[in-house]
Amino acid sequence: MAATEAPFLVGEAYQAIFLDSIRVDSILEFDLYIKVNNRFVLYRSADLPFTEATRQKLIDNHVDRLYISSECKEKYQKYIEQNLGKILTDPKVKEDKKAGILYETSTNLVKDVLSNPTYGENIRRSKDLVSNTINYILSGREAFLNLLKITSFDYYTYTHSVNVSTFSVALAQQMGFADRGFLHELGIGALLHDIGKSKISDRILNKRSALNPIEFEIMKKHPKWGVDILTGSDDIPAASFYPILQHHERGDRSGYPTGLTLDEMHTYSRIVAIADSFDAMTTERVYQKAMDTFPSLKIMFTLKGAYDDAALRAFVELMGPTGLVNI
Numbered sequence: 543m544a545a546t547e548a549p550f551l552v553g554e555a556y557q558a559i560f561l562d563s564i565r566v567d568s569i570l571e572f573d574l575y576i577k578v579n580n581r582f583v584l585y586r587s588a589d590l591p592f593t594e595a596t597r598q599k600l601i602d603n604h605v606d607r608l609y610i611s612s613e614c615k616e617k618y619q620k621y622i623e624q625n626l627g628k629i630l631t632d633p634k635v636k637e638d639k640k641a642g643i644l645y646e647t648s649t650n651l652v653k654d655v656l657s658n659p660t661y662g663e664n665i666r667r668s669k670d671l672v673s674n675t676i677n678y679i680l681s682g683r684e685a686f687l688n689l690l691k692i693t694s695f696d697y698y699t700y701t702h703s704v705n706v707s708t709f710s711v712a713l714a715q716q717m718g719f720a721d722r723g724f725l726h727e728l729g730i731g732a733l734l735h736d737i738g739k740s741k742i743s744d745r746i747l748n749k750r751s752a753l754n755p756i757e758f759e760i761m762k763k764h765p766k767w768g769v770d771i772l773t774g775s776d777d778i779p780a781a782s783f784y785p786i787l788q789h790h791e792r793g794d795r796s797g798y799p800t801g802l803t804l805d806e807m808h809t810y811s812r813i814v815a816i817a818d819s820f821d822a823m824t825t826e827r828v829y830q831k832a833m834d835t836f837p838s839l840k841i842m843f844t845l846k847g848a849y850d851d852a853a854l855r856a857f858v859e860l861m862g863p864t865g866l867v868n869i
Contacts, residue, residue: 556582559618562603562635563643564608564626570826572621575576576600582609602807606639619654622647623667626674630681639783641688644678645704647671652700652733659740665777670731672707676722677709686712686860695832697825699739701746705825707733709817709857710810716860717813717853725745730778731785733816737784738768750828762798765790774816784808792848804850812850816842816857819849835861 556575564574574586574856585608586592610618614720616640622629630640651671655664678685689708694701710732711725719725739747742764746757753761768786772778788811791797793804797815821837833841839858842849 555612557612557615557618558607558609560639560646561606561608562632562639563622563625563629564592564597565628566597567591568621568625570621571617571750572610575609575611576605576610592776602715615650619647619650622671623651623844626671627677630674630678637684638688640678641685642692644675645692648675648704648707648733649694649700652703655705655734655737655741659737659771662775662777665734665772665775668733669726669730669777672711672726672733675708676711676725676729679708679715680720680725695825697822697827700734702825703733703736705821706735706814706817707822708782710814713813713817713853713857713860716856727779727781728785728813731782731810732817734768734772734782735786735789735818736764736768737771738764738766740771741767744867752829762790765800780809781810785810785814787811789814791815792845793850794832794845794847796848804847812853813844816849816853820857 548815564570570586570588570592571735573584573588575582576585577583586596592612600606622643626644630642631636635643648671651664651667655668658664673800679689686708693705693708707729711729714725714728719728742760746753746760749757765787769783772783772786785808787799788802788807791800791802791811792815793802794805795801795803795814807815819842820838823833823841824835826832840856842854
């Protein structure tokens with residue numbers, strides 16, 4: 543099974559996980575299963591150590607996915623978040639699998655955040671995740687390209703949030719921003735930019751056609767709602783609120799909720815606006831086909847004054863070394 547596949551449920555009882563997400567000699571609070579002839583067999587109970595010999599035997603048998611009981615999903619998520627930094631710096635773990643584990647962990651975390659956005663522990667977990675994402679992206683261009691390969695092309699709020707955070711941090715780095723404090727504030731704001739959508743009904747969020755005017759007016763409230771949800775949290779840097787509030791602003795005053803110019807938008811907001819628009823255009827929705835990378839960027843370039851031109855050009859360079867020639 544490919545290491546870059548998204549997480550999935552097998553029936554209702556089991557969830558596939560990456561073999562490389564299990565650390566040698568670490569303490570597990572969940573049993574591990576393997577799939578044999580379409581049946582799930584207990585391979586390692588939680589009270590037994592997971593040794594290097596155990597790991598190597600699985601590798602020798604071409605096993606790169608294990609399974610856990612779906613009832614243990616929360617325990618596994620907590621375990622993987624606690625060990626994510628070690629996984630991403632482990633030379634024994636292949637780079638594409640590091641990207642897969644990071645992306646899978648990120649999407650599962652954002653699901654938790656959206657289901658309980660006022661829970662302080664979820665916000666603190668988000669901050670730790672962003673730190674690991676920054677460290678991974680700063681490790682080299684190959685890291686970003688590996689993440690790009692496994693980006694979900696189906697639009698869900700949780701995958702969109704992860705994509706936008708990844709694109710934003712990588713774009714900032716491309717623009718020459720190397721300060722980790724800057725990148726962390728940006729990454730948090732980008733990851734949580736759509737948290738206000740947690741107040742919008744699934745009927746509107748998952749509508750199988752374009753929104754009508756009334757529904758669109760409700761949708762336009764999510765930036766302000768996002769700020770309202772997080773206001774009072776000591777865990778969010780003050781500057782991280784800017785992209786949450788301003789990611790739908792456009793420099794030609796056509797955006798919302800305020801109709802700002804580029805000069806009135808925060809640097810973080812100008813970056814996240816590009817990442818947000820690009821991901822929305824290049825992911826598949828029920829009522830809208832996904833566009834390819836460079837046709838999407840061409841459209842963004844035609845919207846004169848809507849986006850920060852220097853940031854947009856840097857984004858084209860990020861997406862491909864010959865990109866500017868094609869715009």
